Amino acid sequence: MAEDPRKPGEIPEDVITDDCMDSYTHIYCPDLLKDQVAFITGGGSGIGFRIAEVFMRHGCDVAIASRNRERLTEASQKLSKATGRRCLPIVMDVRQPETITAAVEETLKELHRIDILINNAAGNFICPAAALSFNAFKTVMEIDTMGTFNTSKVVYEKWFKDHGGSIVNISATLGYKGQALQVHAGSAKAANDAMTRHLAVEWGPSGVRVNTVAPGPISGTEGYRRLGGSHAESGGAFRSIPLQRAGNKTEMAHAVLFLSSRAASYVTGSVLVADGGSWLTSANDMESLLGIISSRLAKL
Template sequence: MAQPPPDVEGDDCLPEYHHLFCPDLLQDKVAFITGGGSGIGFRIAEIFMRHGCHTVIVGRSLQKVTTAAKKLVAATGKRCLPLSMDVRVPPEVMTAVDQALQEFGKINILINCAAGNFLCPASALSFNAFKTVVDIDTIGTFNVSSVLYKKFFRDHGGVIVNITATLSMRGQVLQLHAGAAKAAVDAMTRHLAVEWGPQNIRVNSLAPGAISGTEGLRRLRGSNASSKLKHFSNPIPRLGTKTEIAHSVLYLASPLASYVSGESSRGYPPSSSLKIGSHVHYVAEDDFTKEPPCQFLQCLKITPKASSRFNQQNQLICTSSPGDLLTHKLRTQDSCFEEAVFFMGNASCLA
């Protein structure tokens, strides 16, 4: 099996990079990247710049994107314009796009990567909390796409890649708001591809699964989330990396994908959920003596739906049908977690 490309956990540039694509694949193109100051957006900006592209990275914190831009310029030698912008506020979007066009004279690529998420059961989700995620993920994507279309893409063509999520493919707990918001973006992708195709505008979306070194993984699964994952049921039994996602976005944004539009490409597994059924998943017992696997162990009332046992390696073996929530008592040397919740949700949280 091919080894994944090198990556780093934090928001820093790669210490070295070996091109898999032609180094001038995006030579002198300009990419406008929302959420480009950290995580996947930061790595997309870096990989684009390593292939000849200039970038505009935008976020709500000017200090954050300015720091990120300095790192990107130092590592790649290409130009990077940091701008402060809230995707939920159309006047701010218009101002940022105008500044980018004034600086570079064009924008060829839009990457909608700004997002917001948190864990919350639907029964406890406030109206405002739901609206906030939809405002950032869905309406924010429309705002930036619409402004760029009117100011440049309509007359010059362009490429849009929306970074969504696999949450919309299959129901799971605590992610109603994000799943609904991302599903809307996937639908938007298909509609815009049809409407704007005649203006030589391609629109695609890419939905990563669980990706290491991202704020989303840390926030939703706790610290050291990557180290807690023992086995996956997806064909490549590991977390994806930010560099791998950036390479996929690079393909979609480049001339290599000139006949690809309206596509929603997904990471594996298709729902970002565990393939349960007949699969067996292992979680080391000592992971739970240090820190519960998720932030919400006490927020749901659970009915046991599956059996469990410990194997000779002192690992908990859980089996379940899709969507089941499990309740178990975890045996440890010093403590016992009563009613600990194991849910079959994102691949980054094994039962």
């Protein structure tokens, strides 16, 4: 058997569930984000939850925002207990600017500042373009693209315009080569990548950096489940990825941490692809993807 070339500890700790890690190894100094405040959409679960945890473990207080009050409340209690930092749960809908305004104003009232905005809220599923309803396409665009713009604009107007800050959008590599069954999400994320560059240019003079992280298949997320990640993994599909595996949520949080922090103080308008090289080599396996849909329909 060939020796595993990876060094011990190279892959950071993670847990599949939306729970805090039992242990955490800092790759940056623990006070990298000391006394800063981050506003994270979709922060109650998945990648957003882990971003919140990693930020808090680096000295940051956070506001996590989504539509699900129960999930947010449970998440905020877990996060504060594990890290000793403050986590403010706020109910809002990224499609409704008035709820974003109220959420941002509440954050400023309770936490007094916003240094970092993470646009993580998203919606996705697999569906052939011919079967995709007009409303389904519109909904994904509203959440992923309009939601990113809406939240960025409100935070900019309420705080960043006068104080500067860092925005990191969570994207995907779906639109880079034309992914089957993903015209809705691929189109939305491609628009967000362009938005990153436009806002970086316009808001740079105000001291605002705008960047993007584009994850590949990430275990322990709703997207991983909905897009057939477990099916692909068991079928050996990840052997086509140069790093031979799915990523984990902590790895994505570390990428976001870098772009959000002073470690990336001269980085703006960039898209950091964090997918193990997947988009460079993975096949657009129509047969496998259509098989996932067929198996799901058979269970209905």
